[in-house]
Amino acid sequence: VFKTNGFENGNPWNSSVQYKKNTVERDTFSGGGFEVTYRFKVTGNLDKDIKLVVERPNLFSVSVNGKKASAIPGEWWLDKSFGVYSVGEFLKTGENSVELSIPTMSIFAEIEPVYLLGDFTVVPEKVGWSIDAAKKELTLGSWKEQGQPFYSWDVKYSKTYSIDDTTRKHTLKLGKWNGTVCEVYVNNKKAGIIGFDPYTLDVSPWLEKGKNQIDVCVIGSLRNLLGPHYNNPSQGLAGPFNWRNINAPIPPEAYKMVDYGLFEDFELVY
Template structure:
């Protein structure tokens, strides 16, 4: 064979091997998903409360919040959260309750009151008496928020989340993180492997591979080489989506190529 043809053949071989390495070609074997995408974890749900009744006089302000509960929420350990607890005497269904000294939800100026053992089926009333202003109050816990027939919100026991928008699963006011996971089986030779995320909704995404954080982004899509973080056998891929109130909070699909 002429020398120049041998040279061309050698260059072609190098190019083929290089392309195979970069694209996770067949010589590395296929990485196969061994589970569906599932919701691994999430933060507490919450229901913002609107003032239903307010009486003011020069010496004392009385504010009442009302919410409706279904099938009791004792097991979800819900809490009532309001600002500046030192300014208020708080009652839950007529019984005075005290704030936790160490627990906060928004910042150190708020008060958290455990109300799990005091929630009744049907209507519940939280009353504040004192001097001050309230700009936000809510109940928080592991429960669902549903729209009732009377065009008001109903809190009910939580259900397992699916890979679908949070707003349609009893979490229309959710703000926090949602963790999605999937397991993959990797061959003995791994090489370069590109994780692709193209369908998601939220503020930001973080990617974890076998417990190591490998990427954080806020764009529309991500392509990331995660080959160095994979191992032969089973691998855990976790995508943590951060959402704010009103976001769908959804990760539809991700692939490894």
């Protein structure tokens, strides 16, 4: 759309560096509006609380399956320029579409991903993904392999221990896991974080005689959500070049993703 509207190299926010105001000063369009459609498939019964996220909701009119959606006033996700829409009532089993339209081109009208938020699983198809009903709980292993390939937040793993002697030192020890960091709670009180080898934490001060609940929260990152996913990118390095030369949808197995999760149970040792 930028090339159509006079930008020879395409999206200036992707292909150039703004000097003073030389990019925003070109926001003088009198026409050049466009529409873009995102299609996805629903294969199971979804929660009616499903929400849609669209960047710059002030610029775009948004419809879901032909029904107009309005941004929730004051609500945003990830960034204040990411508007949130309640769309669960508009979704249906089978093919669904999200349509964005803008009557007059804007220098800020980039075609970006849209996001669905809620309780559901993401299922790999031959090309792309479909959305199915949520699982009741996750188990040990990769979140990606349990229907949550794009999930970026945290998963809590809980165990109950019976403690007879609180005068002894008790250390929580993690097995195999992957994430940015782990938060540890004992009886709903934060005991600390684990992020580095040897992946242990002294939890003695928080233990009580009798039953104790220990929660380990593995925290992921935005890597699997935001990418880059294509052309086998190097881990830890991303730039505009990672989103170029993508000419067709790719199969899910070609997506570059990180396996987050707790792969082995944690232990309490003393």
